[in-house]
Amino acid sequence: MPLKDLAERRNILHHKSDTETVLRHALEDVQIGPVALVSSFGAESVVLLHVIAQINKATPVIFLDTEMLFPETLTYQREVAAMLGLTDLRVITPNRNDVLTEDVDGILHLADTDACCDLRKTRPLNAALRDFNGWIAGRKQFQGGQRAQLPLFEKDGRKIKINPLAKWSADDLKSYMDQHDLPRHPLVAKGYPSVGCMPCTTRVSDHEDPRAGRWRNSEKTECGIHFADGKATREGQAA
Secondary structure (H helix, E strand, O other): OOHHHHHHHHHHHOOOOOHHHHHHHHHHOOOOOOEEEEEOOOOOHHHHHHHHHHHOOOOOEEEEOOOOEOHHHHHHHHHHHHHHOOOOEEEEOOOHHHHHHHOOOOOHHHHOHHHHHHHHHHHHHHHHOOOOOEEEOOOOHHHOHHHOOOOOEEEEOOEEEEOOOOOOOHHHHHHHHHHOOOOOOOOHHHOOOOOOEHHHEOOOOOOOOOOOOEOOOOOOOOOOOOEEOOEEOOOOOOO
């Protein structure tokens, strides 16, 4: 079955399903095949990680360490993984030879943020997902831009991407974290409601969109690991 048709059928099947049901099906779906969760261990990541851990702590979880992350993120990642008892956490880093060739001084982001994201995120993730037919992401519709019409299941190149939190609101996330007493990313309290790489993430004021601090003063809104039908998109383009 073509992947686009498979995604559409799953969206119809689960249009009224809760998040746990969507995830259980995705993890066991023989038509999709092996699936991994990709997590940034960012500001809201603990919600999806907690739901996954309740279903199967052995679910493969891929964490991209771009080598440009905040120290707080690295500490938070270790603490949350231990707390949830995740048993198949895969910490992925950029290819060493590629970094030495393309960004030996660690300043590529100053000249070309897209090239930096490609080096430190897109290529490593593609390699990490080589043995999987699908992957789970934590994007939500309320985050706006190309995410506003986000479906639960979508075709992503030659894979199926699952967005089980697509319809969750910011209040839903907060309520879930409160209900389960989940630890917050330490940078959230310091004005970072969305946390990415250190050079390209700034604090956000109360009146700004939560993602305004990502690639500030740039039209860039995604790092490149999220695609529309296999192609990277920018805000305002079809997702």
